[in-house]
Amino acid sequence: MSKFIRVNMKTKTVTxxxxxxxxxxxxGRxxxxxxxxxEVKPTCHPLGKNNKLIFAPGFLTGTSAANSGRISVGGKSPLTGTIKESNSGGTFSQKMARMGIKALVIEEMATEDTFYVLKIDMNGVSIDEAPAEIIDGCGNYKAIEVLSTKYGAKVGIALxxxxxxxxxxxxxxxxxxxxGNIRSAGRGGLGAVMASKKxxxxxxxxxxxxGVTIxxxxxxxxxxxxxxxxxxNHPVTGQALPAYGTDVLVNILNEAGALPTRNFTAGRADWANDVGGETMNATITARGGEGKVSHGxxxxxxxxxxxxxxxKxxxxxxxxxxYETVWGLGADACIKDLDKIALIDREMDDIGIDSIETSVAIATAMEGGLLPWGDGQAALDAVKQIAVPTPLGRILGSGTAVVxxxxxxxxxxxxxxxxxxAYDPRPVKGIGLTYATTPMGADHTSGYCIATNILKVGGYVDPHxxxxxxxxxxxxQIAxxxxDSTGCCLFIAFAILDIPEGFQALIDMINAQYDLALAADDVTNLGKSVLKIERAFxxxxxxxxAHDRLPEFFEYxxxxxxxxxxxxTPEEIDEVFNF
Amino acid sequence: MSKFIRVNMKTKTVTxxxxxxxxxxxxGRxxxxxxxxxEVKPTCHPLGKNNKLIFAPGFLTGTSAANSGRISVGGKSPLTGTIKESNSGGTFSQKMARMGIKALVIEEMATEDTFYVLKIDMNGVSIDEAPAEIIDGCGNYKAIEVLSTKYGAKVGIALxxxxxxxxxxxxxxxxxxxxGNIRSAGRGGLGAVMASKKxxxxxxxxxxxxGVTIxxxxxxxxxxxxxxxxxxNHPVTGQALPAYGTDVLVNILNEAGALPTRNFTAGRADWANDVGGETMNATITARGGEGKVSHGxxxxxxxxxxxxxxxKxxxxxxxxxxYETVWGLGADACIKDLDKIALIDREMDDIGIDSIETSVAIATAMEGGLLPWGDGQAALDAVKQIAVPTPLGRILGSGTAVVxxxxxxxxxxxxxxxxxxAYDPRPVKGIGLTYATTPMGADHTSGYCIATNILKVGGYVDPHxxxxxxxxxxxxQIAxxxxDSTGCCLFIAFAILDIPEGFQALIDMINAQYDLALAADDVTNLGKSVLKIERAFxxxxxxxxAHDRLPEFFEYxxxxxxxxxxxxTPEEIDEVFNF
Incomplete structure (x- = not known):
């Protein structure tokens, strides 16, 4: 990957x-x-001209390495004000990698009231006016159709x-x-940054x-x-996840008494199984679907x-x-109907809003009296208002803190x-430390202690x-x-934590691709250096x-x-970043 | 003043x-x-049980010193997350001082769904259930009437x-x-803290x-x-303010090209005089009013x-x-009608919402497309929604940052x-440094450089x-x-900056009251120590x-x-607190 592309949206120049x-x-990350x-001024406004948005495949993306097709997107987050890396599946990253594009950066912003499509192919980047039909309320499912028709069925799309x-x-x-469906670089509002640049x-x-050179x-x-x-071969990645999806965690976390319920007032919901992975799987199987159950x-x-x-x-x-979306709506907001939750999930994807942030925002809005507890239809109607947006839609679309x-x-x-x-930090203390200290704002994927606290992957640390x-x-967090820099799905961690030859194989692939001689320590040092850079930003x-703290109510x-x-204690929390 | 009263709203005990x-x-401050x-944990949630609210008269409050009847209210602000002192006129402070109450503190919070009235007299403090008619939407004008009827016409009230x-x-x-009308400890949301404690x-x-011992x-x-x-004798406090009120500043700032207009996109409004102090004074005079023009x-x-x-x-x-309210609605939100602005101001007082924060929020909401530019009726209707509150009302009532x-x-x-x-920091640079660095969040009263930059009080420093x-x-800021600790209205600063014997008299009064021998340096040292304490919090x-910065758009x-x-530069700004 040898190309570094910059698109300046003010001057409409591509370098x-x-x-x-x-x-x-x-x-990657x-x-x-x-x-x-x-390149981004740390005190800049995330939606102003001085923020930049960068798309980058991982080290292994575009190769035949299993599960290596993720894309990292970076910028300053309008949700958190921190640095942000958000990653996603889809087809975009592998195409970038095969085209030799190491990174694509969007800089500055168009000041005219026009939205653009950046078309990237082997001839370079063109800046086209966006088709009118995909602007101003058009859902993502339809927009993907329109763009796939215009630019070709096989194109990758970021929206x-x-x-x-x-x-x-x-x-x-x-x-x-x-x-042709939707995957999301969900957290942190980078879609707002992208659109702020028009x-x-x-x-x-x-x-x-x-293609990628090996x-x-x-x-x-x-x-x-x-x-x-x-x-x-690993039971999590080889059996549980393929069979039941991430939603398998509902019953596991409920059993552990760590499934946050009714805005974090209880760790168990007696209706949990109604929305859990086993029920989801049985439902999908019974309904036949379109011949698919699980897929990549x-x-x-x-x-x-x-x-x-x-x-039906x-x-x-x-x-x-x-799981996190089903949890947020199903347990935290007490919406006990998987079909309704599915409709809300679809709507969130269609509107392009983070389904974790929005589900928690809905539960918080229920506590705040903006929506009735457990009312799936009211929640669906409210989510639809994000696309308008009405004042209520704006509130929900601004995330939980604003709610x-x-x-x-x-x-x-x-x-x-x-x-x-979706994991309460009181009975699963490891994940609480990750929420508190990761440079990303509360994020389970930044250091998924559930693995070792609950799933007994990578050893066992008593969650209580x-x-x-x-x-x-x-x-x-270091790992x-x-x-996140390899382009691999984070779920590979389950296997490489428990199976030493799997971890060695990951390093061997990178070494073989780039003619390097990295060892395990180099991987650790890379992780440490990334975290230090993020924290310094x-x-x-x-x-x-003082920002590395959980909300006070968890303490009492x-x-x-x-x-x-x-x-x-604050001192104990601050030890996490003592390396 | 020898009594220090604590009211614990959880246990309903008074100490x-x-x-x-x-x-x-x-x-005072x-x-x-x-x-x-x-006593307040700096990382506590401002609306949680660990915040505390303190009311304190100033050094001179309750004496015959002119303009010494202000009350200071302190706590952690739910708007800014900083420490907050907000002060106000009214009759409350002088009564506290005459009763020998140095401070009244409200701690913890009632968990039951009941609002209370704290009745303070020479027998102590009683905790009464609030009359139902003043809860749940009752405006402040009415609530003052109800409470004055119940507790006596002469009582002081904080609401x-x-x-x-x-x-x-x-x-x-x-x-x-x-x-019997309304004065406000306006900034920083301390009314929410008070109500959070029920x-x-x-x-x-x-x-x-x-009475106060001298x-x-x-x-x-x-x-x-x-x-x-x-x-x-000072022209500002002896002539301009009595004649035209603070609104005299509209034409002065407009002339200086520093009257932020249409959400800070211009420094002059060609309709400024329609809402300025001279017009206000002529209007009041022509209408007769109820025999009053200006008053204390x-x-x-x-x-x-x-x-x-x-x-009419x-x-x-x-x-x-x-001035700041008239500016926010009249210039920043382009509402050119003084009568409409007066109705909105009354509504904000009646609802109990900071008129500066809300006026700027309205202008920002107009830029954001939530309200039509310059539409006073739409703004009035929206402000009324704060009392309901509708989602739009909640947005406006949460302040400009949330908008x-x-x-x-x-x-x-x-x-x-x-x-x-109400003062643009680009053409009046001194006030920009105050906005950026005061521990209170943007606040002109924390270090009113307009005095010396524009009004040529306390010397002259070229505003450009x-x-x-x-x-x-x-x-x-130090002064x-x-x-703010004396209980005096900040406007005394105009006189004491220019008239040395006025400043000496202020010190002499404190010395005479408390049998002290303070000199000018002691006053300075007090100011410094207050700022350092606030900043450490x-x-x-x-x-x-990084928080001591103006929004980035002012830079470009x-x-x-x-x-x-x-x-x-950041380094130059950081010099303000180098003392």
């Missing part, structure tokens, strides 16, 4: 250059975060949906997936792309086999965790129907203004005790920053240790059934 | 003790800020209005003034109060005369800047009708999430140039922190130098007619 030397050894730290057009802080970037969509056509193809093939085998979010995925959820007539409703503010709540589950997702959690969160943007409201509180 | 030794030499720094009941971040605390009102009856009465009387004379916000005021604005039939509409967030704007005029008031501004803002609450959008930008 395609060689990859700057300092970025040559970076990819390592690249996006380094770039943002280098800012209606939420993005209105620059709402929870707007995501939606990516066309292999079936870019409605990126369309990528890799016709004539040379320095040692045979070594690569061998390592790739070992790697894929590890994924297929990008080509080359061997885990295939994504659930293809149909309505067997017609497709939504996919990438994840808490306008409702005068102190029980607002956010860290750095990003919603706390403080012992061992600081090291666990620290090590997982995750590295994994945040400090310059106005964050200090014990969570049933275990009746635990969050009891890490 | 009246001696003033703790460490607070014996403090009053010096006391409220020291107390908050000592959380409907905005406070809904814990909206811009809710103020409203105080009954000598005429205190709807404080009622104070000073029957039987011993150690050297004769010396005090002499100094008080000199002090009052200085106020009456508290007994003993010799400046009497408050305007008593009647409708001569009937009272609003008072305390200030900017839900509208996806980068042109959001706030510092530390508090709205920038950077030279001298750092020292000016620093010195005025203001001291003045903010640092612990999560603020660093030149303001007509002078076409200046905000050009202080």
């Amino acid at each position: 395609t250059g060689e990859v700057p030397e300092k970025y040559s050894g970076l990819a 390592a690249l996006t975060s380094s770039f943002v730290a280098d 800012a949906g209606p939420a993005g057009e209105h620059r709402l802080p929870a707007a995501n970037i939606s990516f066309k997936d292999p079936e 870019v409605k969509a990126l369309v990528i056509d890799d016709t004539g792309a040379p 320095a040692h193809p045979e070594k690569f093939r061998e390592a790739a086999k070992v790697f894929a085998k590890a994924l297929l 979010c990008h080509a080359g995925c061997v885990i295939r965790c994504s659930q293809w959820f149909p309505d 007539k067997g017609k497709y409703v939504t996919s990438g129907f994840e 808490g503010k306008v409702c005068g709540l102190f029980r607002t589950p956010v860290v750095k203004d990003q919603a706390i997702p 005790k403080k012992e061992g959690q600081v090291e666990l969160s620290r090590n997982l 995750t920053a590295a994994v 945040n400090t310059a943007a106005g964050f200090n240790n 409201e014990p969570l049933p059934p275990h009746n635990l509180v969050w009891d890490f | 009246t003790g001696e003033v703790p030794e460490k607070y014996s030499g403090l009053a 010096a006391l409220t800020s020291s107390f908050v720094a000592d 959380a209005g409907p905005a406070g009941e809904h814990r909206l971040p811009a809710a103020n605390i409203s105080f009954k003034d000598p005429e 205190v709807k009102a404080l009622v104070i009856d000073d029957t039987g109060a011993p 150690a050297h009465p004769e010396k005090f009387r002499e100094a008080a005369k000199v002090f009052a004379k200085a106020l009456l 916000c508290h007994a003993g005021c010799v400046i009497r800047c408050s305007q008593w604005f009647p409708d 039939k001569g009937k009272y509409v609003t008072s305390g009708f200030e 900017g967030k839900v509208c996806g704007l980068f042109r959001t005029p706030v510092v530390k999430d508090q709205a920038i008031p 140039k950077k030279e001298g501004q750092v020292e000016l803002s620093r010195n005025l 203001t922190a001291a003045v 903010n640092t612990a609450a999560g603020f660093n130098n 959008e030149p303001l007509p007619p002078h076409n200046l930008v905000w050009d202080f």
